[in-house]
């Protein structure tokens with residue numbers, strides 16, 4: 001089992017402020033990983049780097065069996081490599097229906113002409129139904145995404161993420177705005193997804209992380225502060241200091 | 247596939263039906279084919295309006311659906327007009343020159359004929375040489391190909407440069423506007439090879455045909471109607487299904503679309519180019535009905551009007567663009583053509599030929615602020631009320 005994604009020695013500076021500082025982290029396939037850290041630790045920026053949104057000043061991001069460098073690639077090419085992302089603030093296409101949102105995310109050819117001549121297939125429709133059922137949006141399929149509640153938008157975005165069938169899922173604060181029951185459902189979903197793929201979850205809520213029951217990476221000021229089981233990292237005096245001292 | 251698409255898009259069928267009825271009505275009333283109630287010049291006006299509708303739906307796809315506020319699509323329209331105009335002018339001058347030389351005792355050589363045509367066409371700009379871009383002017387098929395290829399290529403290159411550097415929003419609009427301005431200024435020059443500000447004229451005459459204007463006008467009207475129908479179906483197809491979904495998603499949040507794995511720039515380039523090609527076709531049908539094309543037609547303001555039509559008609563719906571283009575362009579010719587009675591306020595007389603633009607500008611502002619869905623939005627009220635009706 002070799003690493004699916006390997007981030008090494010990455011640094012990013014925004015106007016002289018070092019948001020990511022010599023960060024190294026690697027994840028296997030399959031694996032579930034929780035990333036925690038105080039506000040501004042650089043968790044979202046870390047995801048921005050992997051997905052091509054932010055170009056780092058130094059470092060490498062290597063991907064897959066051939067250890068391809070993701071840094072020179074465009075956002076869309078990285079997504080096609082099999083890296084899917086859920087944003088911290090739910091971003092779905094509000095003017096379109098839940099079904100259209102899911103259909104767009106479905107794993108299919110992405111070229112303009114493939115899409116132009118793509119016509120709805122029975123399998124596609126079934127897959128959308130399955131995904132909707134999985135995220136509890138079956139009833140909402142014909143509704144406009146803009147009409148959904150905050151929690152439902154979160155679900156829709158998770159559904160879109162699953163629809164892409166990525167090898168690596170980057171999930172930024174999935175449980176924000178969800179009820180305890182919904183949180184539990186989200187945990188199940190992520191744990192199940194991580195049986196066959198790599199999943200990186202950013203979350204503030206310790207209870208949530210505990211239920212994920214996986215290796216935890218603590219970020220602080222743009223670099224890894226501690227790594228290991230949740231009990232292991234929470235026993236780390238530096239981590240306690242960072243969390244209590246903020 | 248096409249069938250299922252048309253069946254599921256009822257509004258397309260409704261539009262085609264309306265267009266067919268309109269065409270039939272005009273045919274029955276025209277001079278050449280019917281009662282003669284509609285004058286030849288009005289048939290031309292209607293035919294030109296159909297061409298404007300065609301470029302308006304192209305504009306709606308690129309702006310209303312894909313979110314690219316192009317202020318340059320009239321440049322593509324003009325290029326289409328110039329491309330067909332070159333053949334029309336060349337072929338007609340050729341016929342005239344050959345006709346007048348045929349009385350000579352010694353048959354004219356082809357070089358002499360070519361010189362004579364050159365002098366006829368380029369005399370106004372003090373030249374008789376054929377510029378390089380006229381190399382294919384003798385060939386109708388090649389100039390017809392140029393009608394779509396030249397706007398398509400220009401859009402492809404321009405779009406590639408602009409989209410690749412991720413120029414968006416107002417900056418992109420300014421860039422397209424600059425492109426139009428540059429093209430129009432270039433064409434104004436005498437040595438542009440396209441007769442400078444004289445433009446191309448006499449385009450209403452069909453070389454090698456002795457049909458009268460009454461017959462020609464109705465034929466061009468039919469051709470324009472067919473082109474609009476086909477263009478409508480083409481664009482309805484593009485904006486339906488998944489392609490439409492992706493295009494609208496790009497309009498609303500292009501960054502997010504990238505993270506779904508779609509190469510946004512390719513999609514924009516596709517939309518920009520295909521609409522430019524259709525704009526070229528619209529122009530190629532328009533100018534033979536107008537009879538003359540000159541660089542002023544390509545001036546940046548024309549492309550701005552186009553955006554105004556689409557906004558007033560209601561962007562994001564193809565029939566809205568048709569309504570906007572028809573309504574505003576016909577109204578505009580009524581006002582500027584002196585059709586509207588001037589209003590004497592006693593101390594001041596409102597002369598509509600001067601005040602029409604002010605009125606248009608005001609309506610644009612009002613529509614944008616108060617009715618962002620434009621005239622087409624009225625159809626929503628009708629359907630919503632109908633849906634509510636039985637329940638209440």
Ligand SMILES: Nc1ncnc2c1ncn2[C@@H]1O[C@H](COP(=O)(O)OP(=O)(O)OP(=O)(O)O)[C@@H](O)[C@H]1O
Nearest residue numbers: 014015019037038039040041042043044045046088
């Ligand atoms: N585009 C940007 N320009 C300038 N500064 C930025 C930019 N993006 C992030 N930062 C800064 O980098 C730091 C890390 O931000 P980031 O969003 O990655 O934190 P985070 O760990 O996700 O925090 P949170 O838990 O609040 O989501 C913050 O101090 C933030 O202000």
Ligand SMILES: [Mg+2]
Nearest residue numbers: 043044045088
């Ligand atoms: Mg964050």
